Amino acid sequence: MSFSTEALARIAIELQSDIGHPDRFSRLITTLRNLLGCDASALLRYEAHQFIPLAIDGLSQDVLGRRFALQGHPRFEAIARAGDIVRFPADSVLPDPYDGLIPGQESLKVHACVGLPLFAGQTLIGALTLDGMDAHQFDTYSDEALRLIAALVSGALNNALLIARLERQNVLLEEPGGDTTTGIQEIIGLSASVMQLKKEIEIVAASELNVLIGGETGTGKELVAKAIHQQSPRASHPLVYLNCAALPESVAESELFGHVKGAFTGAISHRSGKFEIADNGTLFLDEIGELPLSLQAKLLRVLQYGDIQRVGDDRSLHVNVRILAATNRDLREEVLAGRFRADLFHRLSVFPLVVPPLRERGDDVILLAGYFCEQCRARMGLGSVILSAGVRSALTAYGWPGNVRELEHAIHRGVVLARAASGSDEVVLNPQHFTFDGVATPSVQMNAPPAGRVNLREETDAFQRQVIHQTLEKQNNNWAATARALSLDVANLHRLAKRLGLKD
Ligand SMILES: Nc1ncnc2c1ncn2[C@@H]1O[C@H](COP(=O)(O)OP(=O)(O)OP(=O)(O)O)[C@@H](O)[C@H]1O
Numbered sequence: 001m002s003f004s005t006e007a008l009a010r011i012a013i014e015l016q017s018d019i020g021h022p023d024r025f026s027r028l029i030t031t032l033r034n035l036l037g038c039d040a041s042a043l044l045r046y047e048a049h050q051f052i053p054l055a056i057d058g059l060s061q062d063v064l065g066r067r068f069a070l071q072g073h074p075r076f077e078a079i080a081r082a083g084d085i086v087r088f089p090a091d092s093v094l095p096d097p098y099d100g101l102i103p104g105q106e107s108l109k110v111h112a113c114v115g116l117p118l119f120a121g122q123t124l125i126g127a128l129t130l131d132g133m134d135a136h137q138f139d140t141y142s143d144e145a146l147r148l149i150a151a152l153v154s155g156a157l158n159n160a161l162l163i164a165r166l167e168r169q170n171v172l173l174e175e176p177g178g179d180t181t182t183g184i185q186e187i188i189g190l191s192a193s194v195m196q197l198k199k200e201i202e203i204v205a206a207s208e209l210n211v212l213i214g215g216e217t218g219t220g221k222e223l224v225a226k227a228i229h230q231q232s233p234r235a236s237h238p239l240v241y242l243n244c245a246a247l248p249e250s251v252a253e254s255e256l257f258g259h260v261k262g263a264f265t266g267a268i269s270h271r272s273g274k275f276e277i278a279d280n281g282t283l284f285l286d287e288i289g290e291l292p293l294s295l296q297a298k299l300l301r302v303l304q305y306g307d308i309q310r311v312g313d314d315r316s317l318h319v320n321v322r323i324l325a326a327t328n329r330d331l332r333e334e335v336l337a338g339r340f341r342a343d344l345f346h347r348l349s350v351f352p353l354v355v356p357p358l359r360e361r362g363d364d365v366i367l368l369a370g371y372f373c374e375q376c377r378a379r380m381g382l383g384s385v386i387l388s389a390g391v392r393s394a395l396t397a398y399g400w401p402g403n404v405r406e407l408e409h410a411i412h413r414g415v416v417l418a419r420a421a422s423g424s425d426e427v428v429l430n431p432q433h434f435t436f437d438g439v440a441t442p443s444v445q446m447n448a449p450p451a452g453r454v455n456l457r458e459e460t461d462a463f464q465r466q467v468i469h470q471t472l473e474k475q476n477n478n479w480a481a482t483a484r485a486l487s488l489d490v491a492n493l494h495r496l497a498k499r500l501g502l503k504d
């Protein structure tokens with residue numbers, strides 16, 4: 001069977017007229033569902049050896065956050081390599097990437113599945129997948145008819161991608177045909193607040209302004225800093241990281257500005273500071289709120305005059321560095337309390353960005369959960385990692401005080417538990433695999449010795465995690481204050497927190 005000229009004309013016209021519409025891909029998918037009568041379909045973009053869903057129909061929503069790497073998804077790999085439409089046999093043994101992801105279908109054993117690769121010239125730009133529960137559902141469509149659909153959709157996708165790139169105005173910065181996103185971590189999310197944040201990142205990236213990135217712990221401030229650098233004209237120069245909270249005051253100046261041989265006892269050779277290393281690039285000052293007042297004065301000087309002095313050197317050195325700073329404290333309050341210099345605050349906050357807490361991002365929780373499930377699946381070499389309906393509603397209902405990091409750890413821990421409990425590599429996450437407190441592992445009962453076999457190290461780690469987490473909360477997420485309260489050196493606390501997975 002082929003399609004009527006009328007039906008094809010309707011698709012062509014709809015594709016053309018919807019091109020500037022933000023929901024254009026969802027509309028396209030709906031049109032195709034009506035035309036082809038499939039039970040599930042997805043339009044995906046191809047980039048950096050992975051398929052990225054743009055619009056889905058009949059699939060669970062977390063699919064929108066999943067990134068399907070060719071490696072580990074043989075059906076997608078087949079579609080990417082085929083150069084033409086692929087009809088998978090109804091009883092194909094290749095694992096289906098949507099297995100468990102079609103609501104109401106526990107597992108996809110025998111079903112119809114067709115993949116249409118989408119090309120711009122010779123370049124693979126995406127794919128359209130069609131799934132039907134009836135094994136012979138698509139038999140009546142001829143290859144020619146499906147190719148025609150693929151050609152129409154390819155044109156629309158290619159136009160949309162070009163427009164998106166033009167809107168980003170960095171068309172000249174991107175290498176033609178290159179994997180522009182390789183190694184760059186994506187900011188997952190389609191909620192209004194995250195879309196707004198992405199827009200602001202784009203705008204500020206192109207400028208030379210210093211940026212102050214605010215937001216609660218675990219919201220993605222570091223990710224935002226990386227995105228700004230990657231999208232900026234400085235992207236080919238280094239992004240240098242410095243955690244101000246993990247910086248003992250005694251070595252801070254030399255860390256920032258470097259020192260010359262003999263500047264102090266132990267300075268056995270010249271050493272470049274972070275500012276020098278970041279020359280022409282970006283310096284990311286994380287947890288800027290923890291920077292001691294004495295260093296704030298020195299930092300201000302660099303921001304004002306652009307020159308630095310190595311410890312023990314009279315000469316000054318000119319550097320061209322863009323500063324991105326992050327903090328989970330309210331710096332305005334810090335200024336009022338006399339803990340942060342007002343002049344430095346004003347220099348840094350020319351363009352303030354606030355990363356919204358996860359609880360204000362609606363369904364992004366589900367997208368992110370899907371993203372982390374797929375990440376765990378790939379890392380642990382599992383067949384599939386699926387969220388049960390119960391888990392999806394629990395994830396949405398929870399408040400996520402630790403934000404995206406807490407979600408990431410919760411999914412990771414959930415997968416490990418579910419895997420251990422079932423012994424299978426088809427993992428389904430259920431509510432019992434979560435504790436939703438972000439701290440204690442389920443086996444830990446404080447004050448009571450755990451029953452059965454005990455791994456002392458794990459129990460100790462869990463206990464330390466709990467104590468640190470509680471103290472942090474008490475100290476308003478101020479690491480320096482937490483270190484004091486726990487009688488620890490702040491740098492040691494950071495190392496410990498990192499090892500315990502409380503921070504990255
Ligand atoms: N939108 C997102 N999409 C994908 N991953 C994200 C997103 N936001 C955060 N993450 C991941 O969550 C984790 C925490 O993010 P990040 O370290 O940037 O948070 P942060 O705001 O710097 O936290 P803190 O204040 O504790 O330093 C990281 O692993 C990061 O990659």
Ligand SMILES: [Mg+2]
Pocket residue numbers: 221222286
């Ligand atoms: Mg951080």
